[in-house]
Amino acid sequence: MNTLHIIGGAVSILGALFLLLASIGLIRMPDVYNRMQAGTKATTFGTIMFLAGIGIASPGWIPKLIVLVVFIVLTNPISSHILARAAHFAGVPLADRSVTDKLAEHRQKAGDK
Amino acid sequence: MSFFLVLTVVLCAVMLGSAGMALYHKNLAATVIAAGLVSLVASIIYLILAAPDVAMTEAAIGSGLSTVMFFYVLKRVRGGENG
Amino acid sequence: MEYVALATGLILVILGLYGIVAQRNIFRIIIGFSIFDTGLHVVLVSIAYLKNRTAPILDEAVSKGEAASKIVDPVPQALVLTAIVIGVAITALMLTFALKMYEKRKTLDIEKFEDLKW
Amino acid sequence: MVKKLVAIAILAGIAFMLYGLFASYTQKETLPKTSRYYAIKGPDELGSANLVTSVVVTYRGLDTLGEVTILFTVASIIGFFLRSRTKREARAENPRETSEILHTGVAFLVPIIFVFGAYVFIGGHLSPGGGFQGGAIIASGTLLLFLAQPKTSGGHTLITFVESVSGIAYVGIGIAGIFLANGFLDNRILPVGEFGTIFSAGAIPIIYSLIGLKVGAELSAILYKLKDAKEDA
Numbered sequence: 001m002n003t004l005h006i007i008g009g010a011v012s013i014l015g016a017l018f019l020l021l022a023s024i025g026l027i028r029m030p031d032v033y034n035r036m037q038a039g040t041k042a043t044t045f046g047t048i049m050f051l052a053g054i055g056i057a058s059p060g061w062i063p064k065l066i067v068l069v070v071f072i073v074l075t076n077p078i079s080s081h082i083l084a085r086a087a088h089f090a091g092v093p094l095a096d097r098s099v100t101d102k103l104a105e106h107r108q109k110a111g112d113k
Numbered sequence: 114m115s116f117f118l119v120l121t122v123v124l125c126a127v128m129l130g131s132a133g134m135a136l137y138h139k140n141l142a143a144t145v146i147a148a149g150l151v152s153l154v155a156s157i158i159y160l161i162l163a164a165p166d167v168a169m170t171e172a173a174i175g176s177g178l179s180t181v182m183f184f185y186v187l188k189r190v191r192g193g194e195n196g
Numbered sequence: 197m198e199y200v201a202l203a204t205g206l207i208l209v210i211l212g213l214y215g216i217v218a219q220r221n222i223f224r225i226i227i228g229f230s231i232f233d234t235g236l237h238v239v240l241v242s243i244a245y246l247k248n249r250t251a252p253i254l255d256e257a258v259s260k261g262e263a264a265s266k267i268v269d270p271v272p273q274a275l276v277l278t279a280i281v282i283g284v285a286i287t288a289l290m291l292t293f294a295l296k297m298y299e300k301r302k303t304l305d306i307e308k309f310e311d312l313k314w
Numbered sequence: 315m316v317k318k319l320v321a322i323a324i325l326a327g328i329a330f331m332l333y334g335l336f337a338s339y340t341q342k343e344t345l346p347k348t349s350r351y352y353a354i355k356g357p358d359e360l361g362s363a364n365l366v367t368s369v370v371v372t373y374r375g376l377d378t379l380g381e382v383t384i385l386f387t388v389a390s391i392i393g394f395f396l397r398s399r400t401k402r403e404a405r406a407e408n409p410r411e412t413s414e415i416l417h418t419g420v421a422f423l424v425p426i427i428f429v430f431g432a433y434v435f436i437g438g439h440l441s442p443g444g445g446f447q448g449g450a451i452i453a454s455g456t457l458l459l460f461l462a463q464p465k466t467s468g469g470h471t472l473i474t475f476v477e478s479v480s481g482i483a484y485v486g487i488g489i490a491g492i493f494l495a496n497g498f499l500d501n502r503i504l505p506v507g508e509f510g511t512i513f514s515a516g517a518i519p520i521i522y523s524l525i526g527l528k529v530g531a532e533l534s535a536i537l538y539k540l541k542d543a544k545e546d547a
């Protein structure tokens with residue numbers, strides 16, 4: 001239990017806190033799109049922070065952790081983008097409080113139904 | 114040691130719950146997702162039980178590919194699910 | 197720990213069997229089969245586990261000489277490895293048959309397929 | 315109603331038997347005889363650090379061959395039952411266009427996924443992983459391609475080619491084991507090498523790579539056929 005372990009553990013716990021916030025957001029948010037946003041942004045950042053904590057605690061794993069971070073940064077936004085788009089095309093309505101819907105405007109302009 | 118015991122108990126409870134959901138939920142898409150969840154949690158249990166090879170296979174095949182296969186077929190049999 | 201996993205595996209086997217015999221929708225029967233499969237794998241892996249031992253991979257922590265006293269049983273793990281792949285192949289086969297049956301009758305209710313009933 | 319009661323009664327019987335198994339199960343203290351032989355002799359005989367790999371590829375290699383054969387049979391039966399749509403029909407369908415982000419992301423990700431799958435099955439004798447896992451990862455990459463480009467129906471020729479070539483090479487290496495080493499699928503046709511390095515364990519990396527390509531191709535073929543299945547009205 002040296003200093004690096006303690007710093008790494010603290011960073012990891014901070015990352016886990018972000019994951020907790022993401023899960024609270026999943027429950028609290030009003031519609032699919034807001035939930036998706038909470039579930040993507042916070043989990044991407046939280047996971048990266050968690051892995052950074054592990055990297056601080058045991059520096060031998062850093063190359064593998066970098067590969068993991070690259071994968072997460074690439075896949076997480078794309079998958080949530082596709083999910084949100086599919087929900088929009090399937091006709092899931094926005095919450096009452098939302099003010100703008102760019103994709104609907106774009107689709108109207110393109111003459112798509 | 115007791116940490117892993119608690120973790121196993123929690124994961125087993127999740128597994129049984131999602132297995133029950135996979136059998137009884139009305140929506141067929143939800144049952145497919147629940148069956149995938151059973152596989153995913155099972156792969157974590159394999160990791161705890163010192164079987165990393167099996168865990169990798171189960172995570173890739175059981176919760177990835179077979180779920181997609183179910184969905185490909187489910188897309189084709191819409192409308193027949195209640196009859 | 198391994199006893200908990202073993203019990204869960206056996207309960208999953210029973211749940212899957214119940215799904216197979218009690219459901220009427222063919223799709224749900226296939227899902228029951230896949231749960232049955234997962235339960236069997238959990239049972240096999242937890243039987244392979246021995247207390248306070250590590251995975252059957254030799255590295256710096258486990259040297260060649262002391263392997264027999266430090267690793268868990270590799271044979272059931274190898275069995276499960278092949279069983280998972282076979283399981284997904286069988287699931288794909290059953291899904292194909294379900295698809296063909298649906299195209300024939302436009303239904304997935306197992307009670308409607310009475311050709312072999314007497 | 316009666317049927318359901320009978321089913322529950324049968325299940326109760328099975329549950330009782332399984333409970334008997336559970337109650338009488340006691341954990342072993344040491345490995346069984348066969349596993350102890352594998353654990354003691356395996357690393358020196360075959361040079362593979364991952365004992366699961368040495369069991370799957372060499373000691374029980376014939377089972378793995380049978381398993382790959384089962385996969386091949388399943389893929390053939392599915393191809394027999396589900397007719398694929400032709401190219402013209404695929405073009406006539408008009409699925410929703412996939413977005414720019416997805417195209418770019420997939421073009422970037424799929425090669426990385428394939429390389430990762432290859433890494434998993436080439437390093438199967440040193441670390442967790444191997445042909446089945448790597449094959450499943452490669453099939454996931456193919457699936458990503460299918461999902462991103464729903465209109466294309468090409469690639470089937472390549473999948474069939476990889477499938478047959480790797481299958482033939484697998485059996486060929488197995489037969490080479492009869493002549494150059496002690497038996498069918500013996501891995502010592504190449505030098506066993508230094509324990510724990512990438513070029514060790516004789517033919518195990520080659521055999522596992524072939525298994526990986528084979529499994530990946532079979533699973534991709536199954537997914538492809540399920541995706542492109544055409545309804546005969």
